[in-house]
Amino acid sequence: MTRIGTSDLNVFPLSLGGNVFGWTADRDASFAVLDAFVAGGGDFLDTADSYSSWVPGNSGGESETIIGEWLASRRPSDVVVATKVSQHPDFRGLSGANVRKAAEASLARLGVDAIDLYYAHFDDESVPLEETVAAFGQLVTDGLVGHVAVSNYTAERIREWVGIADRLGVARPVAVQPHYNLVHRNVVEETIIPVAQEFGLVLVPYYSLASGFLTGKYRSTDAAGQESPRAQGAAKYATDAGLRIIDALEEIGQNHGASIAATSLAWLRAQPTVAAPIASARTVEQVPDLLAGARLELTADEVEQLNRVSEWTPAQA
Numbered sequence: 001m002t003r004i005g006t007s008d009l010n011v012f013p014l015s016l017g018g019n020v021f022g023w024t025a026d027r028d029a030s031f032a033v034l035d036a037f038v039a040g041g042g043d044f045l046d047t048a049d050s051y052s053s054w055v056p057g058n059s060g061g062e063s064e065t066i067i068g069e070w071l072a073s074r075r076p077s078d079v080v081v082a083t084k085v086s087q088h089p090d091f092r093g094l095s096g097a098n099v100r101k102a103a104e105a106s107l108a109r110l111g112v113d114a115i116d117l118y119y120a121h122f123d124d125e126s127v128p129l130e131e132t133v134a135a136f137g138q139l140v141t142d143g144l145v146g147h148v149a150v151s152n153y154t155a156e157r158i159r160e161w162v163g164i165a166d167r168l169g170v171a172r173p174v175a176v177q178p179h180y181n182l183v184h185r186n187v188v189e190e191t192i193i194p195v196a197q198e199f200g201l202v203l204v205p206y207y208s209l210a211s212g213f214l215t216g217k218y219r220s221t222d223a224a225g226q227e228s229p230r231a232q233g234a235a236k237y238a239t240d241a242g243l244r245i246i247d248a249l250e251e252i253g254q255n256h257g258a259s260i261a262a263t264s265l266a267w268l269r270a271q272p273t274v275a276a277p278i279a280s281a282r283t284v285e286q287v288p289d290l291l292a293g294a295r296l297e298l299t300a301d302e303v304e305q306l307n308r309v310s311e312w313t314p315a316q317a
Helices: 027-039 062-074 096-110 129-141 155-168 186-199 210-215 231-235 240-256 260-269 284-295 300-310
Strands: 015-017 044-046 080-085 115-120 145-151 173-177
Touching: 015 027, 027 062, 027 284, 062 080, 062 096, 080 096, 096 115, 096 129, 115 129, 115 173, 129 145, 129 155, 145 155, 155 173, 155 186, 173 186, 210 231, 210 240, 210 260, 240 260, 240 300, 260 284
Parallel strands: 015 044, 044 080, 080 115, 115 145, 145 173
Antiparallel strands: none
């Protein structure tokens, strides 16, 4: 188990991503994945109010609804649910009033009394940051949210948020959710990790497996021809440099009887301030690798080998 920053949340060191629920995994498939994850020891779920509004026929909130129905059906004990605000088509932005309405809508879809971890999904510079910070703080004071977090924020804005929270006497963020993995390191390591260390925050990285590239599924520079929803995101990493990372992951994984995906997640967990990488599964068969990645401990030499082979990979947006 690992603690989420200065909070009272102790979680399994991998978060199951809910972005696929209502998208590439329908309700039944999502239930099966959630069942397998919890049966394997998982207890940390990540979603957002906007998932999966980009799917034709969807309007946003589908992932939260599926998770809420699963929670009501299974009534698991001690499952920690994180969700996010700012991108739902009906609740865009981070004005104080919007944050409140969006949180109430998420609570209704999830069917819970309080959101354990509530993220500002993307920074909204059209709203004074003090207004947003105060709104999040009020949600904590009112018991609708357990803890505050931020996603896709720059180090400067995180520092500013913490300063405002302290001045207002409201809850500080306890976690940061950045895009971070073996093929996307530079910005996080140079700017986000130092500010997390400064304020006792932890990282809960998304795109931990680089849209599937770090599973080893794409083993040639010819991956651009793939047509699945996630393949297009992974194809850009299938360069000579990216494939050298896959080869190193495979070699190290073989030493542990572990997959490329599990080894990649283990590297991420070994990085400073990282608490629980986020990874999604659209089928039950994909869950064991995620669970293994939360338990695999690499040696210092293995971590350093992966650091070296990925050091000069350009960061991709």
